[in-house]
Amino acid sequence: MSDQLKQRIRIPRLRDKITDAATAAKWIKNGTTIGMSGFTRAGDAKVVPLALADRARHEPLKVTLLTGASLGGDAERQLTEAGALVRRMPFQGDPTLRAAINRGEVMYVDQHLSETVEFLRSGQIAPIDVAIVEAVAITETGGIVPTTSVGNSASFAILADKVIVEINLAHSLDLEGVHDIFIPKRRPLREPAPVLKASDRVGMTAIDIPPEKIVAIVITDRSDSTSPNLPPDEETAAIAAHLVKFFMNEVKAGRLSESLMPLQAGIGTIANAVMSGLIDSPFKHLTMYSEVLQDSTFELMDAGKMDFASGSSITLSPRKAADVFSNFTKYKDRLVLRPQEISNYPEIIRRLGIIAVNTALEADIYGNVNSTHVMGSNMMNGIGGSGDFARNAYLSVFATKSVAKGGKISSIVPMVAHCDHASQDVDILVTEIGLADLRGLAPRERAQAIINNCVAEPYRQMLKDYVAEANARGGQTPHVLEKALSWHVRFQQTGSMLPEAEVTTIKVA
């Protein structure tokens, strides 16, 4: 037994549980419900799921898989291709799995990320049989120290009968201490979550379970998958600039201070780019109370702009990952990683007064937002934490490029083909064209603000024509129902939302 392993598994008798992935995977039976670590590709179990996929290729093995959010690596693809997944929640982000979901082969339950363990804790969905949790160490008292995400790992381990731990040597022991594991009590004993500012620590640094629940330990040495975020481009820079200008006006109006309010940024290229845009802003002493900490968080810290960041995971580009994780002590006391029900807890989001920045797949002229379903039917990833934050935020911002597919899709449409966020939860809509401040506006006013500020020609004129026709029919939120989804239908039929006459006039981004 190496000293390294002794440091990583501090209860001697637990070292007997060390085994290989295939052996550990035998604890998973056909029909098992698995709760696995992993949140936006960070801190996911690396090898047991692959061993499971191997088995599923040779024997009947169908499982329900719950995680924090999306996994990295190849796990979802291999499990899907092996036909091992019958049910998946609360989020995913793998193209192969996504295709299986959209074929109706995997039942995908797309949940608010704060709610999964509430359903489990109250027995409202089928219980977790086995938890598989990646860890940097198991402490002297059996505490499981997570790696780069907490996600739902703590509650999975607490609620499961059996726990498989993957000790990942690729993660530095420096991560120990960054986590803050606070688990709300069952009702009616539930008390306030005592987080009064982003930096408050209210829990323990490890997941506290009886060590005898650990049935197997697998040693791995594989880095997290890195972020697939694209670098900022001209449009995302324009979106960021519009938002910075808006925030500056809010400061001028006395509604915000130079430190703004705690920031949340959704996963992905656009929200990350918006945060990066704050580097060249006049704001300082920023904080984050978010779910995933991306490159922009650390860029803002490096630039001296951000004092503290609270999240549930750290997901970085290859370059930034190398930098951050090899100098983790430099950042550690300005970071905390929480269970996702706490990072996304409505109570805390409302109390702190979060500025939430999330990405819209499309929005409509009234500011309803579709975050999930391409052309209303096909799942992209999932609603994630956007609903936890948008509903309860001080200020809810949704950002999108004004067009997609080289201009063949307008991200602003007469009516969203799927609604994740009702207009009440959308205060600001911003595209590279401009920003619509929708606070205190009635629907007809929202339509004017969105069309005039966020949409480029020829879609702008097309939306004006739609509004004119709809307003003539009347209503609080006027629509021409037989045309409300016609842009989507046209795209399905012709490959473009543009009528044929307009196709030649679009300015492609």
Added chain:
Amino acid sequence: MSDQLKQRIRIPRLRDKITDAATAAKWIKNGTTIGMSGFTRAGDAKVVPLALADRARHEPLKVTLLTGASLGGDAERQLTEAGALVRRMPFQGDPTLRAAINRGEVMYVDQHLSETVEFLRSGQIAPIDVAIVEAVAITETGGIVPTTSVGNSASFAILADKVIVEINLAHSLDLEGVHDIFIPKRRPLREPAPVLKASDRVGMTAIDIPPEKIVAIVITDRSDSTSPNLPPDEETAAIAAHLVKFFMNEVKAGRLSESLMPLQAGIGTIANAVMSGLIDSPFKHLTMYSEVLQDSTFELMDAGKMDFASGSSITLSPRKAADVFSNFTKYKDRLVLRPQEISNYPEIIRRLGIIAVNTALEADIYGNVNSTHVMGSNMMNGIGGSGDFARNAYLSVFATKSVAKGGKISSIVPMVAHCDHASQDVDILVTEIGLADLRGLAPRERAQAIINNCVAEPYRQMLKDYVAEANARGGQTPHVLEKALSWHVRFQQTGSMLPEAEVTTIKVA
């Protein structure tokens, strides 16, 4: 000065402020933003708004009117007919005003009821100039004791420069002590709201403002408008019976106790009838943590079924109002009335684990709910507190009769024409046909559960046909976009959602 008035206005110098409604109304200038008491017809200012309407008939007077929720009496109609309303938030319930809103003449900002004062407090919407608050008394220290609702009155009075008080002698002084005025601090000083159970009192019994802000006091003697709820009928009884059976199964499964969890019931006939249905159930020691307390609350107390009810207003039928308010001390220590941002506070709703029962105008096969917009465009009342509760509840139930307009409208449609509540916020859908338990189901499974349990023929077969066609196209949430709103379009064109061939076969309820 009568002894009665001395009891009602306990600071002698304030008695000089007593005046008539027309004089008091002069404090309101053209362009004023008014914050007025009133929540679901209860505790609204009775005479100053009518005096305002009188003035608006003879001089330019355009105001923005904020309230708790809907008003009673004739105020909204008269103000609308006089052309006095340019903007209205966060809720309304008057047919004349509704028509003006739907004609686009009044800008109506339909808000989550917990959020209006958050927007005001942070300066994100235009400030209140004058508050008009109905009260039973003004205390020795200038505290305003509200009447049958708290609504937003406390924050309106705190945030306004000037306060007009209507002392309503028709409300008994027995109401004093039932209110619990707790106002969350501004961020970043906000602390947890320390409500750990429905009966917790955490604030004061009156609205604490400097007495010098009171610019006028008007004495009135008019009862609240009573509830327009219809009595339970065969369908609402069936809906209640399905829910009682469901709750009994939850108790059997160990997920609920015989006291269930704190209950919320939306305003209106159906939710009220569902609550009444609990009278003949095996449950006991029930509690409510709701916004409006309706007849059913007191029926449950009278039947010994309910121990305590927390709300923001009391709105009763004429018969029940006479009974409750003439015997108020009988109920008083089992009641508390809170500001609506506290009755509807996401933090508390999530902490207590509310069972929320709200009414759907329509729902779709995937369990998205439209609470507000008839045929997608025309406002009915508003989203009210349904979003505050449904998003954060332990269990979110939506109830509706399966058809409307004698069968010409199906309340279950392929796609809602307006989405207030995304499918994640809808756990149970119940009609008089039956109940669909949607917890843990993927969209394709939700569609089966809803169609098979909640829909009558011929709509059931029509929905099955739609699903078959949609599933053939694929997707997580399969739709045939060109047909998704076709039922609504057909209704607009023919007066019925039924295709002509089906019109003769419908079994009308």
